[in-house]
Amino acid sequence: MGKSTRNVKNSFITLSPSFFTHLLSVSPFSTPNKNPSPNLSLLFFLSLSILCTFSGICLLTFYPISRNSIPCSALSPSSPLSPFLLASLSSVLKDYSPNTRNYDEPDLSSSAMVPLPARGVAAxxxxxxxxxxxxxxxxxxxxxxxxDFSLGYRKASSRISKEKRKFLVVVVSGGLNQQRNQIIDAVVIARIxxxxxxxxxxxxxxIWGDESEFSDIFDLEHFKKTLQADVRIVSSLPSTHLVSKQSIENQIPYHVSPMWIRARFLHxxxxxxxxxxxxxxxxxSKNLPLDLQKLRCKVAFHALxxxxxxxxxxNRIAQRMWIEGPYIAVHLRLEKDVWVRTGCLTGLGDDYDRIIANERDSNPDFLTDKLNIAKSARRLAGLCPLTALEVARVLKGxxxxxxxxxxxxxxxxxGGKQAMQALMDEFPNIETKETLAREGELxxxxKRCSVLAAIDYIVSLSSDVFVPSHGGNMGRAMQGHRAYVGHRKYVKPNKRMMLPLLEDESVSEEEFRSGIKKLHKYSKxxxxxxxxxxxxxxLAYPVPECMCKR
Incomplete structure (x- = not known):
């Protein structure tokens, strides 16, 4: 043998090749000597036992076990389950082996926010x-x-999750779902x-004057614990990193890549x-490496x-809806700021439209998306929310x-009740969080709009059918989350293609229904x-990065 030997190391033991040379020398497969030992059989079985143990340790050490991951094969129930169990990700993960995860880390099967089960109506x-x-x-x-994250991602995690020299601070703005999107990207950027x-x-x-902090809306400890294998999260900057004046970077182009982030900020x-x-x-960017896309889903559907x-x-308000049978959740975007921002007509008459126009003139920076397009053109382009009457007609169709x-x-x-009247005329069984809440619950x-939006989010997630009247962050979040927890029915109105049907008074009711169903045949x-x-x-289309087949 050479003078130097390589030691085979792992987290359990350290062995050298000389140890196996000795084992071979006493095994029955080695050249017998003239005076065999009476303990030869005992030594052989001892050596065989040690070799098997070592092989098992090597297998456990080098087999790529995914830390804090959900393997696809573990997510398909092998036998029929009750509707209540099917509604919970934790129930379909009962086969998730405890040997594949660190008990200091949360089990993702129980961390996801899941809805109440869909109500069957077939019978x-x-x-x-x-x-x-x-x-x-x-x-x-x-x-x-x-x-299930890649081996390279998991190897890097052991170092990144212990980072104590570099700190990222992120200021997020907007409503609840806009805040969620920015928090998700903040985690990904910290990882990058x-x-x-x-x-x-x-x-x-x-707009709303909501002064809520992160921990007022989200479960902070759950957020930290769920992501502890991906990014180190701290409540505040350490005193060693506090500075009297720190510049804030806010000139970031749209849809930048991880390479751009590193080149711009790493130094x-x-x-x-x-x-x-x-x-x-x-x-x-919406197009990130696979592991970072999975991290986005982990933050959105588990950590937040x-x-x-x-x-x-x-949950209490959702149960009050659910207990009565199947229900539809409609995200009806009829708030004043929505009409100001979209530059569309309210459908409530000249007086209301004049109020919105004056508000828009006072705050020109509120108007979003293609500023030079006329009101009629904006509507034809599908940039305007559906009114209550249009939502009623679509649901009937x-x-x-x-x-x-x-x-x-x-x-x-x-516009208050007037804005809702057309929908109430067609569907009288309408509820809101205000009508469902008991005295004093809300x-x-x-005065905390983000919290009220969070309640809407929870109740909408448990609905049997979800319909948004306008695109936006809530609609995209609900689309992806409902897909992630079982592909609950989601109907995205095709506003551009529906307009001819909505505005043509010569179209019969039967033709209208046929046209609406045809337009939304694949939007379910x-x-x-x-x-x-x-x-x-x-986050709106989690297949195939965050979901896979058995």
């Missing part, structure tokens, strides 16, 4: 065939959550820069130890759980029974691959 004789078709849930095609993330700062919303972060970013909305008081009241129970998510409609949150929540259009948001 109800009082519902028409059209009604049964409306309530029918889409085929999930066997897709289940699948967040291999920096510790300070708990994101929520900027006071200038500065290494030099100063602190980086403060603001205005992250839509700044990070609402604070316990919010989750509790949201899709086959919703007139006695359907509808939960309205969203803020106070501009009182602590009446079935799995849609994100990579068919790479610029799609993985």
């Amino acid at each position: 109800n004789p009082n519902i028409s065939a059209e009604g049964r078709d409306f309530w029918k849930q889409p085929d999930d095609e066997g897709y289940r959550p699948c967040l 820069l291999e920096a510790a993330l300070v708990v994101p700062v929520l900027q006071v919303n200038r 500065q972060l290494n030099e100063e130890g602190v980086l403060i970013l603001k205005g992250l909305d839509s700044r990070l 759980r609402f604070a316990s008081p919010i989750q509790d009241i949201g 899709l086959g919703a029974p007139s006695n359907s129970r509808i939960y309205i998510a969203g803020g106070e409609p501009f 009182t602590p949150y009446m 929540g079935q799995p849609v691959l994100r990579n068919n259009k790479l610029d799609r948001d993985v």
Whole structure:
């Protein structure tokens, strides 16, 4: 043998080749000597036992076990389960082996925010065939959550999750779902820069004046624990990194890549130890490496759980809707600021439109998206929210029974009851969080719009059918989250294609229904691959990066 020997090391023991040379020398397979030992059999079985033990240790050491991940194969139930169990990701992960995860880390199977189970209506004789078709849930095609990160990602995690020199501070703005998007990207950017993330700062919303902090809305300890294997998260900057004046970076182009992030900020972060970013909305590319896409899903669907008081009241209100049977959640965007921002007509008459026009003239920076387009052109381009009347017609066209129970998510409609009347005339069983809440339940949150939006989010997630009246962050978040927890039915109105049907008074009711159903034949929540259009948001289209087939 050579003078130097290589030691084979792992986290359990250290052995050298000389040890096996000795074992071979005493085994029955070695050349027998002239005076065999009477303990030869004992030595052989001892050596065989040690060799088997070593082989097992090597297998456990080098087999790529995914830390804090959800393997696809573990997410498909092998036998029929009750509806209640099927509604919970934890139930379909009972086969998830405890040997594959670190008990200091949370089990993702129990960390996801899941809805109440969908209500079956197929056996109800009082519902028409059209009604049964409306309530029918889409085929999930066997897709289940699948967040198994690569070996390279997991190896880097042991170093990144202990970072104590570099810190990223992020200031997020907007409403609840806009805040969620920016927090998700903040975690991903911290991972890209291999920096510790300070708990994101929520900027006071200038429209609603909501002064809620992160821990007022989200479960902070759950957030930290769920992501502890990915990014180190701290509540505040250490005193060693506090500076009297720190520049805030807010000039980030749209849809930048991880390479751009590193090239722009890594040197500065290494030099100063602190980086403060603001205005992250839509700044990070939708097309990221696979592990970073999975991290986005992990943050969105697992780490960003609402604070316990919010989750509790949201669950109570959802149960009050659910206990009465299947229900529709409609995110009705009729708030004053929506009409100001979109530059559209309210459909409530000249007096209301004049109020909106004056508000827009006073705040020209509120108007968003293609400023030079006329009001009529904006509507034809699908940039305007559906009115209550249009939502009613779409629901009827899709086959919703007139006695359907509808939960309205969203803020106070501009125009009050008048704005809602057309929908109430067609569907009288309408509820909101205000009508469902018991006396005093919502009182602590009446001036905290993000909390009220979180309650809407919880109740909408448990609905049997979800319909947004306008695009935006809530609609995209609900689309992806409902897909992730079982592909719950989601109908995205095709506003551009519907307008001829909505505005042509010569179209009969039967023709209208046929046209609406045809337009939305594939808009029912079935799995849609994100990579068919790479610029799609993985949080709205989690297949195939975050979900896979058995």
